[in-house]
Amino acid sequence: xxKSCLLLIFIISELIFGSQYDFSGYTDFLDKQxxxxxxxxxxxxxxxxxxIIFSDTRGFSDIEDSVPLKxxxxxxxxxxxxPITGVALMILVERGKINLLDPVEKYIPEFKNTKVYDKxxxxxxxxxRSITLLDLATHSSGLTYSFxxxxxxxxxxxxxxxxxxxxxxxxxxxxxxxxAYKNVCSFSEKVASLPLVHQPGQxxxxxxxMDILGCVIERASKTKFSLFLQENIFDPLEMKxxxxxxxxxxxxRMTNLYGHKKGFKDYGISLPKEIKEQKQKLVxxxxxxxxxxxxxxxxxxxxxxxxxxASDYLKFATMLLNxxxxxxxxxxxxxxxxxxxxxxxxxxxxxxxxxxxxxGVTVGIALDAKKMRLKRGNNSFFWGGAASTDFWVDPxxxxxxxxxSQSLGSPEILNKIEKLVYKSxxx
Numbered sequence: 001x002x003k004s005c006l007l008l009i010f011i012i013s014e015l016i017f018g019s020q021y022d023f024s025g026y027t028d029f030l031d032k033q034x035x036x037x038x039x040x041x042x043x044x045x046x047x048x049x050x051x052i053i054f055s056d057t058r059g060f061s062d063i064e065d066s067v068p069l070k071x072x073x074x075x076x077x078x079x080x081x082x083p084i085t086g087v088a089l090m091i092l093v094e095r096g097k098i099n100l101l102d103p104v105e106k107y108i109p110e111f112k113n114t115k116v117y118d119k120x121x122x123x124x125x126x127x128x129r130s131i132t133l134l135d136l137a138t139h140s141s142g143l144t145y146s147f148x149x150x151x152x153x154x155x156x157x158x159x160x161x162x163x164x165x166x167x168x169x170x171x172x173x174x175x176x177x178x179x180a181y182k183n184v185c186s187f188s189e190k191v192a193s194l195p196l197v198h199q200p201g202q203x204x205x206x207x208x209x210m211d212i213l214g215c216v217i218e219r220a221s222k223t224k225f226s227l228f229l230q231e232n233i234f235d236p237l238e239m240k241x242x243x244x245x246x247x248x249x250x251x252x253r254m255t256n257l258y259g260h261k262k263g264f265k266d267y268g269i270s271l272p273k274e275i276k277e278q279k280q281k282l283v284x285x286x287x288x289x290x291x292x293x294x295x296x297x298x299x300x301x302x303x304x305x306x307x308x309x310a311s312d313y314l315k316f317a318t319m320l321l322n323x324x325x326x327x328x329x330x331x332x333x334x335x336x337x338x339x340x341x342x343x344x345x346x347x348x349x350x351x352x353x354x355x356x357x358x359x360g361v362t363v364g365i366a367l368d369a370k371k372m373r374l375k376r377g378n379n380s381f382f383w384g385g386a387a388s389t390d391f392w393v394d395p396x397x398x399x400x401x402x403x404x405s406q407s408l409g410s411p412e413i414l415n416k417i418e419k420l421v422y423k424s425x426x427x
Contacts, residue, residue, distance in 0.1 A: 023054050026420040029413075034059045037281040038411055039388060040258055041069040043310040043404045046421065047318060050398070053425075061255040061406075062288055072311065074241060074253045075404045076286070076293065078165070078304040078385035082210045084233060084242075084316065085302035086137060086340055086362030087332055088217050088225075091232055094336040097220045100137070100344075100361070103130035107216045108185070110192035116142060117152055117195040124195050131200045133216060136209035137361045140349035142196030143207035147266070153197050162191060164211040164301035166292035179299045184225060187299050188215040204351050210362060214302035225300045236329045237315045242308040244300045246293050254293070254307075255406045257286035257387060263409010282407060304386070310404045313391060317400045320381070321393050341381045343367060373415070375422035390414055399425070 026044075033039045041059015045052060061069045092098045098107075105112040111131055115124040135141035146157040156162075161180035164187055181187035191212060197205055214225045221228050226244050234242050246254055261281050264271055275283055286292055293307050315326060320341070324332035332340070343350075343358030343365055351357050351364065356372045358365035363381040366372050374380070377396030384390040388405035401421060 021053055021424050021426070023056070023421075023424040026417070026424050027056060027058070029416065029420055030056075030058060033411075033413060038260065038413075039405045039407050040256065040282060041405060043069055043071055043073060043075075045310045045314045045402045046425075047314065047400045048398055048425065050318070050321075052314075059405075063256065063258070063282065064284070069255070070253070072241070072253055072309055073255050073404075074246060074250065074307050074309055075255055075389055075406055076257055076385070076387050077306050077308045077313065077389050077404075078387055080308070080313065080383055080385040080389050080391060081302060081304050081306040082362045083320075083383050084229065084306065085210045085213055085217070086360075087233060087316075087320075088229055088302075089133070089137060089213055090332055090336045090340050090361060092217060092220050093339075094333050098133060098216070100132065100134040100339075102133050104133060104136060104141075104192075104212065104216065105130055107219045108188050108192055108212070110189045114192050115195045116199055117197060119151070122152075127196075128199045129201075131196075133213070134344060134361070135200045136207075136213050136216075138345050138349065138359045139204050139207050139209060139351075140201050140345055140359075141207060141209050142198045142200050142202065142205065143191065143209050143212070144197045144205050145207060148206050149197055153195065156194055160190060160194060162187075162194070162208070164208055164299045165304045166286070166297075178295075179297060182298050184211065184299050184301065185215040185218060188212045201346075201349055204345070204349050204353075204359065208303055210303035211299070211301045214300060217302070225302065233316070233331060236331060237312075237319055237326055239308070239312040239315055241312045242306055242316075244293075244305050244307070245296050246291065246307055248294075251288075251291070251294055253309075254288040254291055256284055256288045257291075257406050257408070258282040259285045259408040260410040262411075266409055282410075285408060310402050313389075313404075314400060314402045317391050317393050317402060321395060321398070321400050341365060341379070375418055375427055384414065390417075392418075397427070 030042050040063050044056045046054040057069050057071045059069050061067050061073050118125045131141045146154055218225045319326040319331055323334045324337040340361040345359045356368035358367040363383050366374055366380045369376050369378050376394040380394040382392035386408055388407045388410050391402045393400050
């Protein structure tokens with residue numbers, strides 16, 4: 001067959017079977033964000049009906065040395081660790097090892113004596129009821145993050161180094177990269193000795209609850225947290241690039257972590273004068289050549305500690321789309337998957353007390369997507385990470401979206417991204 005015939009066949013094939021989607025508006029938007037200096041780059045994977053319909057990589061893993069991002073680049077996924085912890089928790093529920101309404105003190109006895117800080121009386125008062133595992137999993141326990149609270153509890157958390165994660169206590173300092181506690185359970189025991197910001201179930205407060213769940217999972221399963229994730233989630237899903245510590249043979253795929261100048265104040269961090277005066281918007285926070293994540297962490301934090309790739313996270317999210325299974329491998333039974341992605345809190349404990357917004361076990365839920373001004377279908381579920389990583393699963397439209405960047409405090413662009421994605425698909 002001559003070259004002319006081959007060319008004709010190729011053209012006809014493209015006309016008949018070529019892509020029905022035009023993502024140029026989406027990629028143009030990403031290019032503008034990179035050009036403006038708001039983000040170093042992006043890796044995006046989108047699947048529909050179980051097939052990848054869009055795969056795109058642009059920008060840099062290292063701006064300073066002009067190292068391009070690659071589809072298999074590794075990212076600190078921070079709070080996108082939470083849904084993975086949620087699946088681990090529900091696996092144990094399915095096995096009868098725990099109950100979501102169990103008091104935390106059943107696994108961490110120190111929580112029996114936890115107090116609540118009363119702002120009006122400025123005193124420490126008793127719990128109205130025990131904190132439950134469900135409270136931890138839905139951010140309604142009364143725990144917080146040091147960068148969320150602005151008052152007394154922030155002071156206490158900072159004094160006691162209640163940082164299960166890297167970076168927050170290390171930016172622009174000469175402090176050790178080591179975490180302050182020897183393991184997740186010693187960390188949890190210390191947290192139990194400190195006051196809550198409100199009574200359990202009283203309201204929604206973004207918190208370290210999923211980190212405490214790491215200790216619960218260890219004690220209920222009698223297995224180290226990271227090993228439980230490996231054996232029950234990562235290995236069955238063939239997630240070979242997800243870990244708390246980046247293996248030495250994969251460090252070359254790691255990305256730089258940046259912080260956007262305007263975003264540092266959200267974390268309670270003041271920029272040094274020499275940084276403020278620099279022209280570029282993005283400041284290097286964790287160097288890929290010597291990342292915090294190359295060392296063995298003392299605390300395996302279920303709220304923010306994992307490194308992963310876009311491809312690995314797509315496998316995890318696709319398993320959720322498939323109601324707990326992927327390629328014939330069951331991770332979680334459909335009954336327990338349904339509990340995980342169903343609203344589990346009353347209005348007072350919903351994020352922002354917003355009716356259309358639900359909270360499942362470690363995932364947010366779009367109960368009424370239209371009222372949330374979203375294009376995705378009702379009962380879609382989602383979460384994101386502090387360094388500009390995001391995912392959502394839209395069961396009604398069979399869509400899974402994963403987008404990875406690596407910048408703390410960059411401008412919020414997810415709503416714009418979502419509109420462009422659904423426009424590209426034809427919604």
